[in-house]
Amino acid sequence: MPDNFLRAGQQRLTHCAERTLVDGKDLRKAAELCVEGNAMHHNNMKRYMDAVKLYNRSIAHSTNGSQQRAQAYWQRSKVCVKLKRYADCLQNIKLARASDGPGLLRQKLNLAEQCARRMLLSVTDDATPGSIRHEAATLKLSFPAYENAPRVANCLVMRRNPRYGRYLETNKALKVGDVVMIDNPYASVLEPEFCYVRCDHCQRPAPFTLIPCEHCTNAMYCSFECLSSARTQYHEFECRLVHHLAETTGDPFVLLAWRAVARTIGTYRYNLRTLKQRRNMLSKIEVNPLLLDWVDGQNIAFSAVHILASLARAPNDPVEARAAQLAWEMHCHLVSKTKLTANYDPDSVPYQWVGEMCYHFLKVMQCNARPAQLMRRDEPEGRYRAVPFALRCYPLISLLNHSCAPNVKCFDLRDGRCAVVVIQPIAAGGQLFANYGYDYLQTGRDERREGLQRDYGFSCNCNACENNYPTAEPFHSNRVDTILRTRDMPEAARNMAKLLAEVKEGVGDGRVPHQQLAELERYFQLLYCEVLN
Numbered sequence: 001m002p003d004n005f006l007r008a009g010q011q012r013l014t015h016c017a018e019r020t021l022v023d024g025k026d027l028r029k030a031a032e033l034c035v036e037g038n039a040m041h042h043n044n045m046k047r048y049m050d051a052v053k054l055y056n057r058s059i060a061h062s063t064n065g066s067q068q069r070a071q072a073y074w075q076r077s078k079v080c081v082k083l084k085r086y087a088d089c090l091q092n093i094k095l096a097r098a099s100d101g102p103g104l105l106r107q108k109l110n111l112a113e114q115c116a117r118r119m120l121l122s123v124t125d126d127a128t129p130g131s132i133r134h135e136a137a138t139l140k141l142s143f144p145a146y147e148n149a150p151r152v153a154n155c156l157v158m159r160r161n162p163r164y165g166r167y168l169e170t171n172k173a174l175k176v177g178d179v180v181m182i183d184n185p186y187a188s189v190l191e192p193e194f195c196y197v198r199c200d201h202c203q204r205p206a207p208f209t210l211i212p213c214e215h216c217t218n219a220m221y222c223s224f225e226c227l228s229s230a231r232t233q234y235h236e237f238e239c240r241l242v243h244h245l246a247e248t249t250g251d252p253f254v255l256l257a258w259r260a261v262a263r264t265i266g267t268y269r270y271n272l273r274t275l276k277q278r279r280n281m282l283s284k285i286e287v288n289p290l291l292l293d294w295v296d297g298q299n300i301a302f303s304a305v306h307i308l309a310s311l312a313r314a315p316n317d318p319v320e321a322r323a324a325q326l327a328w329e330m331h332c333h334l335v336s337k338t339k340l341t342a343n344y345d346p347d348s349v350p351y352q353w354v355g356e357m358c359y360h361f362l363k364v365m366q367c368n369a370r371p372a373q374l375m376r377r378d379e380p381e382g383r384y385r386a387v388p389f390a391l392r393c394y395p396l397i398s399l400l401n402h403s404c405a406p407n408v409k410c411f412d413l414r415d416g417r418c419a420v421v422v423i424q425p426i427a428a429g430g431q432l433f434a435n436y437g438y439d440y441l442q443t444g445r446d447e448r449r450e451g452l453q454r455d456y457g458f459s460c461n462c463n464a465c466e467n468n469y470p471t472a473e474p475f476h477s478n479r480v481d482t483i484l485r486t487r488d489m490p491e492a493a494r495n496m497a498k499l500l501a502e503v504k505e506g507v508g509d510g511r512v513p514h515q516q517l518a519e520l521e522r523y524f525q526l527l528y529c530e531v532l533n
């Protein structure tokens, strides 16, 4: 951290803060986006999802109670009718009415409401899109959890050694399919492509019913409940700056770090003194996140995240310099444009420390962020591929080290949590290894090692690297496709159990090679993401 970081003058502070005021509602833009949406919606195009995204952007750019907003909701309700989403249509009509002060749309809305109500009564459950999809089975840990940490199976213990730093080990033999951890993210940001499709707080897909933050054009929510939780937990500290950072850096790590800082300040309700005291009590060496009181403890997630690993780089490294500059911008915004401003005192140590905290979180996120992925089916090949929709930082999952041939896999659940599932048997006393995006099946050893050194600062010596496992083509199985097509929970679970039994037998007698284990991994991913949750 440059020495002069906290000593910059008031002039620079003002300059920084002014530059951040670039996001705001814009009724002209809202109207333009709505017209673009209409073009997509038109019978010649029928690109309904593109139309909905444009209407959502129009809603986000409009002001509360404006005619532009009423129009965009009204248009979105029409797309819902085309897609036979009558309940969503009624929701949009209600929202449009609330914004249609002069009543310009009153008649149209009344008529549309009557129609949508009639259609809703006439359709059977199975004809409503989404209704045949079974609700998520509640995924459970395969072992009793720690009493103080219900997210973690009590067979996991944290250890530490010079090679790996902290790591997770099991004291019981684990079999393929065991669920050993289900963690909640500390911070999570959507990829730009998903901002107008998913809720910015719970991150579930809700393109037909999103409502906007009233102060910025970036955040939309699936409900007033999510909007208000996001606002109090972190959004009031990041609102508007998110847009600025997205525009100027385009770096999702920065947005994630910013959200982590915002959440931390939100958690401590602006009390920087208490926050700094808490931080001073934390020691990487002494704190074991598995032994913290996650049930009744106060602000435990902050304690666990604050002590996560970060990458040491040379002070003159460009990445380091950029982090310091960004941290400074964050600092300026926080102390001059948020609720912290009222008590701002440039000589107060806790206030000076805000920038240092921003810098620290930037570095932690570089080392611990992981993408949340969904499976998308590419037509016409009908192949599934993983698409990242968010970047997240988990307090406990971040304790997992990397292997290019991992034995656990992290599955993103629809409710925003992430489950750690065993994908290769692990003997008692064995370490759990996840994959940081450098898998031996897809990437050669030199490239993997170079990438891991650059991104995470270590040289990989996992089994796949030591023995130079060959890369391999993904193995395709019709059975995976069949299971996905059924979208039937009980049947999917039965088929999954059958397949697991076969693979286990094959691993036991040596018939199943690495490639098939990898296929099982993909199978799990598809099953959990697409069918079971």
Ligand SMILES: C[S@@+](CC[C@H](N)C(=O)[O-])C[C@H]1O[C@@H](n2cnc3c(N)ncnc32)[C@H](O)[C@@H]1O
Residues within 6 Å of the ligand: 163, 164, 165, 166, 167, 308, 309, 310, 311, 367, 368, 398, 399, 400, 401, 402, 403, 456, 457, 458, 459, 460, 461, 462
């Ligand atoms: C997400 S953290 C994992 C937990 C970390 N060991 C800790 O003490 O907090 C990532 C960091 O762990 C270390 N690490 C992860 N996998 C490793 C491996 N296979 N070999 C050596 N170090 C590893 C690296 O320092 C890396 O930057």
